[in-house]
Amino acid sequence: MSRLPLLLSLALAVLPGPACVTSPPAPAVPAEAAAPVEHAFLWEVQGAQGGTVYVVGSIHLARAGELTLSPSMDAAFQRSDALVVEVDVGAVDSSKMQQVILKQGLLPGDQTLWQRLDPETAKLLAAAAERAGLPMVGLERMRPWVVAITLSVLELQRGGYEPGLGVDRLFLDRARGSKQIVELETAEEQLLLLALLPEPLQEQMLRDQLRRSGQSEGVLERITAAWKAGDAEGLAAQVFQQEQEDPGLRPLYEKLFYERNARMAEKVGAMLAQPRTWFVVVGAGHVVGPEGLLALLQKQGHRVRQLPKAP
Template sequence: MIARLAKLCLVLQVLCVLLPGWLLLSCAGNTPRDAGEGDSRETAGQSDRQVAGQPSQHFFWKVSDANSSVWLLGSIHFADSSFYPLDSVIETAFVNAEELAVEIDVTDDSVSTEIASESMQQGMMPAGKRLQDILPPEMWNSIDSICTAWGFPLMTLQVMRPWLAAMTLSAFAIQRVGIDPTLGVDAVLLDRAAHDGKAIVGLETASEQIGALADTTDSDSAGIFYLKSTLREVSELDSMVARIVRAWKTGDDALLRETMADERDYDEGTAEKEISDKIDEKVYKSRNVKMAERIAEFLSEDRNVFVVVGAAHLVLDEDNVVDLLRRRGLKVQRY
């Protein structure tokens, strides 16, 4: 199973860097809804929680060893003004923290530059080759149809490897449904941390983030698989986002897992299953291990850190960050 939210979160973080440049030049005719006006899809999730009148359970944990603790928040990288202010238990923990740790600090100019550079270096087709030349005709026809319907210049994709073309289409689809990455939970907390003078720590490097998505092999098999799955997912992005937002606002693990599960169960031993597992390992599992290691380091160093990572890394499957921390013998309490 590929954690689709983990992929979407990666796209959104890279989007924060790339969108103002080469992508927005192709998107000028499409204006997202004003996030400040709120969105009925998202507000509905908040209203459900308020009407229920029950204590809220968040994607929020306190992780402790014998003499110190850190806070761990599961973020979604898109939101609107209805998300704020955050619940008091989250707000208090953030205010009292001395450091903010995020997957990657996109506010750091050097990191942003590296993301753009890595994307271009690893995402362009070799000289003399076109994306159309390596895709099955039916897949290229689907891309052609989507670009025509969206008013997106097809030639923009011709020079891209499949993985970058998939990311570009995802980013454009995200913009079309009115998602604002600048109001994502981690983005808002990053801005606040910079304003408040908190130290900001990146859990990953730019090359690690891009490497989780990039496929630069001669066959581009993983990239083509990713592009194929993206073509399926963009058609349901609006409803998928609505369910993710509802799950986050209500602390509903089951809804988040159900929404993010890949609906296709590939047979063992098939090429599709092998590729799916490899992508899952790169995008999700191996990154979870590194995140858990860094959090454990914070505790061993008695650092007062507020950690924010994508919610998918905390609740999906058995190899999530929360489970990995518990296996280390750490105390993990949910709020």
């Protein structure tokens, strides 16, 4: 990934003249420093065989009017032949997804969540459910991964964040009926990714979510600020902070990010072998970091550069 430009501040020391000099010569005026470049959260990837991919990191939930697409994003989108997303949420069969959740997200028979959780996690969950106004009886048949996502989304929605206002949704609405839409994954694959996590890892995900209850809104605010500033390193620091603080979460990050990043990079790399222009919008956490999509595409030999907000 290209780094943000470093702005050098030049200090000119002006030495006073001798006491007999009544008027020292005026100091030379340095050439005006170039204005800092404002980067978008947008990268251009040039393939060795003529293909071009524009990569945008998406924030999937946003507040009304909070995210503004830069002119360069608009221009790159217009130049592209197809939109590539993780999942085309507008084409998801909701009844099929409900069946998957009923099959994969509920505990079998007469088993309950409380029988499976350790005392600390159960206590944290009871407190979180009370704050969210969720009846405990409504949670007792759910697997830990369903509870973790439910509580996280509810917390963000209370803060005014909505999935329909995310960056990916904005581009999907524009592409519908006018551009080819390509999926890197399916909604069912994403659900099964969580559903098939080992149960200890599911409980670990839920416990970590509960321990950080009340912090999700602040984290997303900082992620959004980094996105607006085109600050890839700042955004990565927010997304991967938990893993750095608790190395025990590495297996979870492997499943949710790094293994998926590798699969995405393989598919996008194949697109770069074609003489077409693609506009790729995936979660911002998949784009950044040493194991992110951009770093993996660079390792494949493609040229990557971050673009400014100006078109």
